Each structure stands twice: as structure tokens, then as C-alpha cells.
Amino acid sequence: MEPFQDPSDLEHFRIKLGFDKALVNCSGKVWIFWKNDWEGVVVLDTIQQLTMKFVSNNDIFLISSAYARYSEVERLELWEELGSIIEDCHHPWMVGGDFNRLDRILVNNEFLAIFPATEVHHFIRQWSDHAPLHVVCKTEEEPTIKPFRFQNFWTKHQHFTKIVHQNWNTDFVGSPFMEVQSKLKKVKRALGMWSKEVFGNIFQQIATLEDMIRIKENQLKINPSAGNRTDLSRTKAELKKYLKIEEEYWKQKVGMRWFVDRDRNTNFFNSYVKGRRKKLHLSQITTEIGEVFQTYQQMDEGNNQDWAMLNHIPRLITYEKNEEMTKLPSQE
Numbered sequence: 001m002e003p004f005q006d007p008s009d010l011e012h013f014r015i016k017l018g019f020d021k022a023l024v025n026c027s028g029k030v031w032i033f034w035k036n037d038w039e040g041v042v043v044l045d046t047i048q049q050l051t052m053k054f055v056s057n058n059d060i061f062l063i064s065s066a067y068a069r070y071s072e073v074e075r076l077e078l079w080e081e082l083g084s085i086i087e088d089c090h091h092p093w094m095v096g097g098d099f100n101r102l103d104r105i106l107v108n109n110e111f112l113a114i115f116p117a118t119e120v121h122h123f124i125r126q127w128s129d130h131a132p133l134h135v136v137c138k139t140e141e142e143p144t145i146k147p148f149r150f151q152n153f154w155t156k157h158q159h160f161t162k163i164v165h166q167n168w169n170t171d172f173v174g175s176p177f178m179e180v181q182s183k184l185k186k187v188k189r190a191l192g193m194w195s196k197e198v199f200g201n202i203f204q205q206i207a208t209l210e211d212m213i214r215i216k217e218n219q220l221k222i223n224p225s226a227g228n229r230t231d232l233s234r235t236k237a238e239l240k241k242y243l244k245i246e247e248e249y250w251k252q253k254v255g256m257r258w259f260v261d262r263d264r265n266t267n268f269f270n271s272y273v274k275g276r277r278k279k280l281h282l283s284q285i286t287t288e289i290g291e292v293f294q295t296y297q298q299m300d301e302g303n304n305q306d307w308a309m310l311n312h313i314p315r316l317i318t319y320e321k322n323e324e325m326t327k328l329p330s331q332e
Helices: 008-019 072-087 108-113 152-156 162-166 176-198 203-222 226-254 266-280 296-301 308-311 317-324
Strands: 021-024 030-035 040-044 050-056 059-067 095-096 103-107 118-124 133-136
Touching: 008 021, 008 030, 021 040, 021 050, 030 108, 040 072, 050 072, 050 162, 059 152, 095 108, 095 133, 152 162, 162 176, 162 317, 176 317, 203 226
Parallel strands: 059 095
Antiparallel strands: 021 030, 040 050, 050 059, 095 103, 118 133
16 A cells, blocks of 8 residues: 555554554555465565565465656666566566556466456545555356357368268258258357367367477487487477467467467467456446346346337338248248
């Protein structure tokens, strides 16, 4: 927090807020409070920020609280200080505070991997030109049913056309629209099962192959035989194939048309997709009477809309035309 209080009042506020421990940075502008459940160690203490490492059992988190200077030149020092932490940081890390009239919370990929549904609430400004930030760390979002996703890299497999042909060319009795719907459903199911069998989890496959390559490289050092060299080359070729599949997956997932083959950075694409998914996520809905629904079940149960309004939408197709369009075609 960024207080406008004398640092000598730190202990008074610690007791008042109900925390066990507290620390103030060297400039007296940044105060941090925490409970005894966590062991706090100072990583970097400077005029514009205070970074601490918190440890509980096997969990390690880095928290940086910033109070940036007004001068652009002085703020460069803050960016350099935070940059020095990034170089050696492999733990979940949260950076927050006043970045000179901007109150923001930033986290790294390691943090999002543990708390993918984290939310930041901006409270109303009172007695200050800064908005209090309330961070809610959530491990999981509401479970949703994932729709079928056609993967472009499927089409490059030699058996793809055969799978589609076998499951589409089946006999069906019913209206043409029901026939198309039934065949699409069957093809989607078949492609999903085929993809799991042929490709599996591509990310797990890559991790496994990378481990296998490290083992085979050590085996080749111990015994530089032609068989070991061939085995290593074969595994590397398999890894290259899955890396190409992974690249195609992220190209389609992100939807970036400017992507070229040499611009492969899966961490960036993963972050991009998570950010886009986060923007589309509804954390809560407030009704006209002030009720707040925070889960999909509550949203569904609280939906008391009168759907009779749909009866006022004009029908562009009559029942007779609809029957004509859906009936079985004759030989004529």
C-alpha cells in the first residue's frame, strides 16, 4: 500500500489492520503487511519499489509494490530495477502499485498458470487520487463445455480424408437437414477420437520427446555407436514434427495472419490466448434489482426473463414453406 503516514506509525496500522508482520521500504512510501502463514524476505528495496519473496511450505511468490516518481528519467530507474528481477525470476510474480497516476496490477505467466482466473477490482477513490486495487486470486474458472474445434493441422495427415469419407458416407433416413446434422455430428466425434489416438496431447508429447532426446544424447556420449546416433536422429525428427504441429495449433488459436515460420514463440501465443479468454470471461452479472450472480448456475437460476416477447418477431417463413423445405426429396 502507498500511505501518506509517518513510517513510525507502521506498527499502529499493523495491529489495527490485523496483520502479524509489516515492513516499509527505504523511502517510507511503500508499506507491506502479511500474516505469519508466510515467511517474507526482502529481495530488493529501493526508493520507488519494494520486492519481497514470500514462502509457505513449498509455495514461493514474489510481490513487488511500486510507487513511481513523477519524472520520466527517475522512472527509468524503476524499470531497470524491475528488469533486474525478471532476469532471475522463475517464480510466480505480481507487480502492483502507483506507476505515476496509473494504478495497475501485473503478473507473469507463472502466476497465471497457478491462478488463471485472477481478478482485479478497482475500488472508489477516497481521500486520494489513486484507486485501491483488490486482487482476488482464483485457481479455476467455472467449468464450461468446450465446443468442437477443427484443427487445421489435421488436414496434413495422410489418413484425414479417409476418416472424413468413412464417417460421412453413411446411410440415413430422415429430412435433409437432419441428415446433414447427423453426419456432421458423427464426423466430429470420429475426428476427435482419431486426433487423440494419432496426435495425443501435443504439449505432453513435446515434453516427453525433449526428455528422451536428453537421455539419448547422454547415451551417445557414452557409446557413440551408429545405432545410438540413428536413434537420436529419429527422435529429433519426431520432435520437429510435433513442434511444427504445435506451431500450427497456435497460429490457428491466436488467429494472427502476419505470423511467419521463423516467428515461433509459444509462450507469447499462450499468454495472448489467455488474455483474450480472460476478456471474454464473465465474472459476475448484476440484475436490474441489484442481485449479483457469480456462477453459471446462479445466472441460470436467476434468469426470469419473459420470453413471450419472441412472439412479436415477424415470421419470414410460413409453416407450409418450412414443411416443404424439410420433407424428403422425391426421385423427381
